[in-house]
Amino acid sequence: MSASISIFDTTLRDGTQGEGVSLSADDKLKIAKKLDDLGVHYIEGGIPGSNSKDIEFFKRVQELGLRAKITAFGSTRRKNTEASQDRNLQCILESGAQAATLVGKSWDFHVHTALQTTLEENLAMIYDSILYLKQNGLEVIFDAEHFFDGYKNNPEYALSVITKAAEAGADWITMCDTNGGTLPHEVYDIVSTVVSNLPQANLSIHTHNDCELAVANSLSAIQAGARQIQGTINGYGERCGNANLCSIIPTLQLKMGYDCIQADSLKQLSNTARFISEIANVHMPVNQPYVGGAAFAHKGGIHVSAILRDSRTYEHISPELIGNKQRILVSELAGQSNILSKAKEMGLEFDPSNENSSKVIDKIKDLEHQGYQFEAADASLELLLREANGQISELFTFESFKMLVEKSAGQPVVSEAFVKVNIDGQSVYTAAEGNGPVNALDNALRKALVQSFPSLQEMHLSDYKVRVLDEKDATAAKVRVLIESKNVSNTWNTVGVSGNVIEASWEALVDSIRYALLGQINQNDKHSNIESQHGLVNH
Numbered sequence: 001m002s003a004s005i006s007i008f009d010t011t012l013r014d015g016t017q018g019e020g021v022s023l024s025a026d027d028k029l030k031i032a033k034k035l036d037d038l039g040v041h042y043i044e045g046g047i048p049g050s051n052s053k054d055i056e057f058f059k060r061v062q063e064l065g066l067r068a069k070i071t072a073f074g075s076t077r078r079k080n081t082e083a084s085q086d087r088n089l090q091c092i093l094e095s096g097a098q099a100a101t102l103v104g105k106s107w108d109f110h111v112h113t114a115l116q117t118t119l120e121e122n123l124a125m126i127y128d129s130i131l132y133l134k135q136n137g138l139e140v141i142f143d144a145e146h147f148f149d150g151y152k153n154n155p156e157y158a159l160s161v162i163t164k165a166a167e168a169g170a171d172w173i174t175m176c177d178t179n180g181g182t183l184p185h186e187v188y189d190i191v192s193t194v195v196s197n198l199p200q201a202n203l204s205i206h207t208h209n210d211c212e213l214a215v216a217n218s219l220s221a222i223q224a225g226a227r228q229i230q231g232t233i234n235g236y237g238e239r240c241g242n243a244n245l246c247s248i249i250p251t252l253q254l255k256m257g258y259d260c261i262q263a264d265s266l267k268q269l270s271n272t273a274r275f276i277s278e279i280a281n282v283h284m285p286v287n288q289p290y291v292g293g294a295a296f297a298h299k300g301g302i303h304v305s306a307i308l309r310d311s312r313t314y315e316h317i318s319p320e321l322i323g324n325k326q327r328i329l330v331s332e333l334a335g336q337s338n339i340l341s342k343a344k345e346m347g348l349e350f351d352p353s354n355e356n357s358s359k360v361i362d363k364i365k366d367l368e369h370q371g372y373q374f375e376a377a378d379a380s381l382e383l384l385l386r387e388a389n390g391q392i393s394e395l396f397t398f399e400s401f402k403m404l405v406e407k408s409a410g411q412p413v414v415s416e417a418f419v420k421v422n423i424d425g426q427s428v429y430t431a432a433e434g435n436g437p438v439n440a441l442d443n444a445l446r447k448a449l450v451q452s453f454p455s456l457q458e459m460h461l462s463d464y465k466v467r468v469l470d471e472k473d474a475t476a477a478k479v480r481v482l483i484e485s486k487n488v489s490n491t492w493n494t495v496g497v498s499g500n501v502i503e504a505s506w507e508a509l510v511d512s513i514r515y516a517l518l519g520q521i522n523q524n525d526k527h528s529n530i531e532s533q534h535g536l537v538n539h
């Protein structure tokens, strides 16, 4: 039988000590529910002695009836006081949490410098505080802060700290690499020594990512005998972050043979990571291992060709195991395999022997060379592929547009666009205002088309990004505009490139509307037959 590893999540405590991460009590409750669904064993909810938001969280989380143990964090009693009189310990007791994480010093330098007390008093602070919480019925996790630095400086003292914590009845002893400077082989050696000194203790590891080694250090500690890992979702945390549970859990479970969470719950991992990044409003890097959008995205033509034969050729695990999915990207590095696979994903018949197939690859490479990027603009890519396949009928054509941007002293800037398009041989001319030039163009274009294609009323632009492509060329630089559009059920992305930002935006806007008309034309629309020609397009 494989050994079990207890997963201790501190996203809601140490995670919020990361720059840019701030969670309301409601946010924390939503995240706690998600973590509980994932199956972590401990959820450290915050510091009741720190602020009223955390006190509210601990009160309300009890109503959720979660399976995970809810844990309140705080430090050992202040020097030269009684544990029963310590405000922070009282706050932990009053929080109603089932477990407490108590942080205490294990580096003699910190005792002298940060606490400004004696080594003996620090031992007494640790012993009294743990004993007091145990006597009041709490499970206690003792976080030995700076344990590895402490051990390197004064091994006897560092060991005496955790021995004291064990004597006081700590249920778990956590060795913390608080400054994140320890290396995996050092972690392995030091944890091995602790295992032989305290064979009965339940040992836990808490690492920081200052040398980008938090995950490696956590795994080294497990190999040396620790049985719990403290970490955060997406590696949020103070400075460079904490150990990333999104990498640790699947590595332990799928590669090292440990039990952490249920295999079915593991499939929730990618979704959990994305949900928490949304709530925390922290952008998730696409190349984040395991759960990132690009973790199983294949771009090089040679890779894609092999992947289509057997995905094990370029994937270290099956992405479905952790709820992620394989993606094939189309770019200037694409070969025929990328295009065929993408076309298949879009439900398009694409014959590899047809010369259109190689022509469209050349066209895509040429456009990418000019600055287009189809990886992030699936809808523009689909329009290109449909064109190459002769599967598109244009419902309108461009004739002209004009922009007016006016600013008078003391007045807000006004943008107005004038658009002329041709629908069924008839010129339609419209004008519309907007809160900026692109918004005005969008309004004018849709005003021109909406009578003929009422379904356009349901769509809107949801994101707009501009990137300068050739920074060396200053004002002569090209810009790439990426537009995200939405309707009730779909999201799609389009791209435009030009030396002029308005023209690049126009191009992306027109693609967005052409794409919308492929799939959204309803019964009332003039060209309702197009739906049956193309089928409904979902992205």
Ligand SMILES: CC(=O)SCCNC(=O)CCNC(=O)[C@H](O)C(C)(C)COP(=O)(O)OP(=O)(O)OC[C@H]1O[C@@H](n2cnc3c(N)ncnc32)[C@H](O)[C@@H]1OP(=O)(O)O
Residues within 6 Å of the ligand: 014, 017, 047, 049, 050, 051, 075, 076, 077, 078, 079, 103, 104, 105, 114, 115, 116, 125, 145, 178, 238
């Ligand atoms: C490694 C970690 O991540 S530890 C957790 C760090 N997280 C936080 O600090 C976030 C929450 N913190 C807070 O809200 C506040 O710091 C509080 C409420 C806990 C304390 O606030 P204050 O009373 O104003 O103290 P302050 O923030 O200046 O902290 C310094 C005090 O803590 C004491 N202290 C620090 N660590 C410990 C410890 N492990 N045990 C006991 N006392 C400690 C210091 O000795 C100092 O007290 P002193 O001035 O009497 O010597």
Ligand SMILES: CC(=O)C(=O)O
Residues within 6 Å of the ligand: 014, 103, 143, 144, 145, 146, 176, 177, 178, 179, 206, 208
């Ligand atoms: C306890 C803790 O957060 C640390 O030592 O890093």
